Amino acid sequence: MIDCTEYRRALLADPRSTSPELAAHLASCGECPAYTDRLLRFEARIERALRADLPMERPIAPAGGRGGAPLRGRWGGGWLAMAASVLLALTVAGGLWLGAPHATLAADVVAHMAGEPQAWARTDVPVPSPQLSPVLEQAHMRLRPEAGMVSYAQSCLFRGHHVPHLVVQTGNGPITVMVLEHESVRREEPFEEGGYRGVIVPVPGHGSLAVLAKDGETDLTAVESVAARVKDAIVWTG
Amino acid sequence: MNDDVGGNVGRARFQALCQALRPDLLRFAYWLSGDLALAEDVVQETMLRAWKARHSLKDEAAAKPWLLTIIRREYARSFERKRLPTVDVDELIAREEPMLAAAQDQELAELRAALFKLPAEYREPLVLQVLMGYTTAEIAAELELSNAAVLTRLFRGRKQLRALCGEDTSQDPEE
Numbered sequence: 249m250i251d252c253t254e255y256r257r258a259l260l261a262d263p264r265s266t267s268p269e270l271a272a273h274l275a276s277c278g279e280c281p282a283y284t285d286r287l288l289r290f291e292a293r294i295e296r297a298l299r300a301d302l303p304m305e306r307p308i309a310p311a312g313g314r315g316g317a318p319l320r321g322r323w324g325g326g327w328l329a330m331a332a333s334v335l336l337a338l339t340v341a342g343g344l345w346l347g348a349p350h351a352t353l354a355a356d357v358v359a360h361m362a363g364e365p366q367a368w369a370r371t372d373v374p375v376p377s378p379q380l381s382p383v384l385e386q387a388h389m390r391l392r393p394e395a396g397m398v399s400y401a402q403s404c405l406f407r408g409h410h411v412p413h414l415v416v417q418t419g420n421g422p423i424t425v426m427v428l429e430h431e432s433v434r435r436e437e438p439f440e441e442g443g444y445r446g447v448i449v450p451v452p453g454h455g456s457l458a459v460l461a462k463d464g465e466t467d468l469t470a471v472e473s474v475a476a477r478v479k480d481a482i483v484w485t486g
Numbered sequence: 487m488n489d490d491v492g493g494n495v496g497r498a499r500f501q502a503l504c505q506a507l508r509p510d511l512l513r514f515a516y517w518l519s520g521d522l523a524l525a526e527d528v529v530q531e532t533m534l535r536a537w538k539a540r541h542s543l544k545d546e547a548a549a550k551p552w553l554l555t556i557i558r559r560e561y562a563r564s565f566e567r568k569r570l571p572t573v574d575v576d577e578l579i580a581r582e583e584p585m586l587a588a589a590q591d592q593e594l595a596e597l598r599a600a601l602f603k604l605p606a607e608y609r610e611p612l613v614l615q616v617l618m619g620y621t622t623a624e625i626a627a628e629l630e631l632s633n634a635a636v637l638t639r640l641f642r643g644r645k646q647l648r649a650l651c652g653e654d655t656s657q658d659p660e661e
Contacts, residue, residue: 253659260644260658261637262615262622283657290653291616297597298517298617359509365547405619442506443499463502 249273255280263291264405296408299356353431353448354439357458360406360413361424361444367400367415368422368462375401387412387427388486395481396474407431416474420466423474427482429455438468449475454484500540503549504533510618511553517613518561520602528564532556554618555628600650608643611636 250258255273258265263284274280361367374397383401384390389412391398399422400415412427428448433456437448445468446460459475504511511532515525535556536543543552601609614620614628626636641661648655 256657256659257641258637261641263644279657286654290648290651293594293597294601294612294647295616297594297601298513298613300513300516300598355509358506362503362506362510362550405616443502444506 249276252277252280256283259284259287263287292405292408295405299407353428353433354437354441354446354458356407357426357446357448357460358442358444360404360426361442361460364402364404364413367402367413367424369399370421371399371417372397373399375399383412383414385485386410387429388484389427390483390485391478392481392483395478414478416478418466418470418474420470421461423459423461423466423471425474425478426458427455428458431455431458436472438472445471447472447475449479451479451482454482496540499546500537503546504536504553507550507553510550511557513617514554514613515557515561517601517609517617518558518606524564528557528560531560531564535560550618551620551624551628554614558628597647597651600647603650604643604646608639608646611639612643612647615640 250269250273252273255270255277258267258270274284380391380398380401383403386403387410391414396416396418398414399417400413402413403410404413404426406413406426406428407430409430411429412425414425414427415422416425417423424446429451431448433448433450435450439446439448439460440463443463444460445463445466446458447468448456448458450456457475457479459471459478461471508529511529512525515528515532516522519525519528532553536553539556543549601612604612611625611629614625615622620628622633622636622640625631626633629636631639645655645658648658
C-alpha cells in the first residue's frame with residue numbers, strides 16, 4: 249500500500265489516473281480525499297484555461313484545386329493580402345467571439361469526437377451497466393430505457409467538466425449524445441461541422457445536449473429524434 | 487485516407503478531418519508558441535505538410551497525434567528559420583494577447599499567464615496530457631522521454647503552477 253506522499257506525488261503527475269493502487273489509498277486515507285478534491289478542482293481550472301476559444305480566422309485549405317498550391321506564410325502575400333486577411337480575421341473573429349458562441353461549442357464537440365473514434369462502432373451490444381451507471385451517476389442523472397440502446401459511455405473532460413459521452417445505436421447507425429450541463433443554449437441549434445451533422449438542444453435547468461452523427465450516415469431528422477428521446481428519458485437526481 | 491486520396495473525396499475527407507481537429511491544433515500551437523499569429527502559421531504549414539504526406543496516414547483515428555507531431559516539428563523549424571525571440575509573459579500580457587485579454591474571468595486570465603510562466607519543458611507535457619488527453623506513455627513517445635521523466639515533469643509543472651496561482655501547497659509532497 250502506498251503512503252500519502254507517494255499518492256500525492258502520483259496525483260500531481262496525473263490527477264486523472266485510474267490506478268487501483270491510488271484508488272485503494274484514497275479509500276483508506278482520512279486526509280487525501282480532501283486533497284484530491286482540491287486538486288481536481290484546480291485541474292478543471294487548468295483544463296478550462298487551456299481550452300481557450302481561439303478565433304478561426306483562416307479557412308482550412310490544405311490543397312488547392314489545381315494540385316495543391318502552397319499556402320502563404322504570414323508575410324508571403326504582400327500588404328494588400330495582409331490587409332485583407334486582417335479585415336477577414338477581424339470580421340470572422342468578431343463574429344465567432346462575440347456573436348456566435350454556439351458555433352464554438354459545436355466545434356468543440358466535433359473536435360472531441362476525433363479523440364474517441366472507437367465510440368462510433370456499429371454494434372448491437374449495449375454497454376454493461378457497471379460501466380454506464382457511474383458515468384450517469386457522476387452527472388447526477390439516470391437514463392430510462394426509452395433512450396434507446398446505449399453502446400458506449402464515458403465520462404469525458406469537456407470544457408473543464410466531466411460530462412457523459414454516450415452513443416445510442418439506431419437503425420441508421422450510431423448517434424452520439426453529450427450531456428452538457430454546464431453549457432446553456434437558448435434554442436435548438438442545428439450544425440454541420442467537420443463531417444458531422446447534429447443539433448444542440450437546450451435542457452431547461454440542466455444546460456444542453458449535443459447530439460450528432462457522422463454526415464452522410466444519418467439525416468438530421470433522425471438526430472433530432474434521438475435528441476428528443478434522450479432528453480425525455482433523462483431523470484435528474486441532483 | 488487511402489481511398490481516392492488524390493481526388494475530390496480524399497480532399498474532402500482530409501479537409502473535414504482538419505476542420506474538426508483545427509481548434510485543438512491551434513490551441514496546441516498557441517500553448518507552444520505563446521503567439522497566436524505564429525500558431526496560425528504553424529497550423530497552416532502543418533496542414534500543407536500533412537496534405538503532402540497524407541499517404542503515410544494509414545488510419546484516420548491516428549490523425550490527431552500525427553498532426554500534433556507535425557506541429558511540434560514545424561514549430562521547431564520556424565524557430566530555426568526565424569530565430570524567434572522568446573516570448574516574455576509580462577510582455578504578452580502588456581500586448582493583451584487575445585487569449586489572455588479575452589478571459590472575462592480574472593482568475594482564469596491569471597491561470598493562463600501562469601501557464602506561460604512555466605518552463606516549456608513542463609508546459610508541453612501538461613498541455614498534451616490535459617488538453618489532448620495523452621497518456622503518460624503517449625507523451626513519452628511524443629517527447630522521446632522515459633515515462634518516469636514525463637511523470638517528473640508533470641509533477642514539477644503542476645507544483646509550480648499551483649504555487650504561481652497562490653494555491654495552498656503546504657500539503658504538496660516534496661520531490
